[in-house]
Amino acid sequence: MTTSRNATLEAWMKEHGYSSNSLADAVNSAVGDLTGRVGGLDGSSVRDWKAGRVRWPKSATRVALEKVTGLPATALGFVPRGRAPSSAPAPPPEDPVERRRFLTAGTALAAAAAAPASGSSRRVGTSDVVRLQQRFAEIVASDHRHGGQPVIEQKAVALADEALALQSAGSSTQRVRAFVYACAAAFRSSAMWAAIDGRRYNDAVRHMREAQALAEMAADPAIKFRIWSHAGTLYRHMGRPSEAIAANDVARNVFLTRRDPMFACLGHARQAACYGLAGEATAAQRALDHARDALERADPAVARPAWMTAVSNGAELESLALAAHLSLGNFAQAEAHAHHSLALLHPHMQRDRALNTARLAHAQLGQDEIAPAVATAMSIPPELVARHPRVTATIGDFGHKLRTRAASSPLTHTWDEYAHAHLRNTA
Incomplete structure (x- = not known):
């Protein structure tokens, strides 16, 4: 070769x-x-x-x-295993402070896994699992702020490897071993989500397969639900609604969804977005109704993983309803859900706020509300548009549709000048 x-x-x-x-x-x-x-x-x-x-x-x-x-x-010319060399440009440089924080976040954990034990064998215990879970919470928090940056994906993969290193670092109970596999699966699922959010779909598929295998060894229903639910989202963004629906069906059939309606809510809501992409309006509305009913039945006081935060207060349901109605061309309903989601999103969820604002602009444009649509699109900070590939793509599509729908409007000229001056890669 x-x-x-x-x-x-x-x-x-x-x-x-x-x-x-x-x-x-x-x-x-x-x-x-x-x-x-x-x-x-x-x-x-x-x-x-x-x-x-x-x-x-x-x-x-x-x-x-x-x-x-x-x-x-x-960006240094290396090519991940299983991927052919690409002529695509390297991603923009990442914030050095953020990168240093992530690269050093797992140092204590790695040292704990690699350090020689005092005695014949190191005992892997609950304190190791706690450290892993803390690192996972940091990954989730960074995703909410910064979206699918490559540094998040890379750190999640490194932490998954470190979690697996613990399995050979010493003895442990069966329960602790299952927890460690669950943590490794969780990290891989976060790498998968970062790749999805960054539109690096081949990488996402690779992470998905690794995460699925680890989740089976962990026998953890919450992380299994997360992985298959993310698989549905992956296929939806790849424009493959049939596979998206099938993957979401696996998530919705995890026993946890019958025990905790909050997980059922997320499963139904993500299925609605898949039905919307497939053009199945009746099925999408039925799924949204099921999701809302499940949310009303869920106990908000029950402890759940950090990645369920936006589900618990209804923000994720509104976001997915927005996506479903936008795909179906129900622009008035999409606009209503956009406003609801923006009211519910936590302040630190910058990526979701930018994305749903961009979708709101689409919903307004679909109703021929040109001036509000342009104002909404221009309200998104340019640095957020540049930082998040999904936001970049959504705003780029907005500009294309604006020029198609209102080519002679002065507002279209205003938008083009603004995009040329402040936005990159949105033409």
């Missing part, structure tokens, strides 16, 4: 004054910071990267390299 040189990495090393040996030393040190054990690379390892003989370094090495360079591995 022929290999192609990694010219991108070579150019980065030349620009920053790294030889093969000095880059190996820097990455080894970063591996030590991450895992508690200095890495074992040498100059020949880096030469293998440059020659293209190693196209995707191992996870700890990859994260360490990203820490040294401040760039995701894909």
Whole structure:
């Protein structure tokens, strides 16, 4: 099999004054910071990267390299396993403070997994599970603020690997072992969601398969529900409504949905969005009615995972109803649900707020309310449009529909000037 040189990495090393040996030393040190054990690379390892003989370094090495360079591995010319080389441009640089925080968040956990035990065997216990769950809560919180950034996806994968490393770090009870597998599945499901949100669908499919296998080993109904529900969303965004409906059916049939109506609410609401994409108006409305009934029956005082926060207060139901009615062309109903969702979303959920505001602009445009639609679209901070691929795509589609519907309107000219001056990749 022929290999192609990694010219991108070579150019980065030349620009920053790294030889093969000095880059190996820097990455080894970063591996030590991450895992508690200095890495074992040498100059020949880096030469293998440059020659293209190693196209995707191992996870700890990859994260360490990203820490040294401040760039995701894909921006350095590396190609994930199973993916063909792409000529697509690299993603925009990520905030360095945010990146450092994520790259160091799991250091204590990794060190705990890798450190030698005192005695013949380290005991993996509930304190390890608590640390994993804390890291998971951080991933969820960052998703709410920043959406599907590659750094979130990468950190979630690294944490999944660290969780699995605990399984071989020492002995544990069957219950703790199941919890650790559940945490690994949860991290993989977050990587999957970040990839979906970033419109990196091939990566999302890969994470989905890993997460599904881990969830089966964990026998955790909540995380199994999350993974299959996300699978439905993945297929919906890929424009494959039949598979989306089938995946959501698996989620809705998890026993947890019969025990806790809040999960049933989310299952029905996501199914409604899939029916909307398929053009099945009656089925979509029926699913929304079931979701609302389940939400009314749910006990808000029951403890649930952090990722269910927007479901508990009805914001997610309104968001999915918005998506369903927008797909069906029911623009007045979509507008009403958009206003409801924006009133219910928590302030830190910046990605969802920007996305639903963009959808509101579509709903207003669909009713020929040109001036309100343009004002709504222009109310989204440009940095949020640029940061979130789904928002970028939705606003780009808005501009296209505006030019089609009202080509001669002065407001269309106003929008085009605004988009040219303030928005990227929305034409």
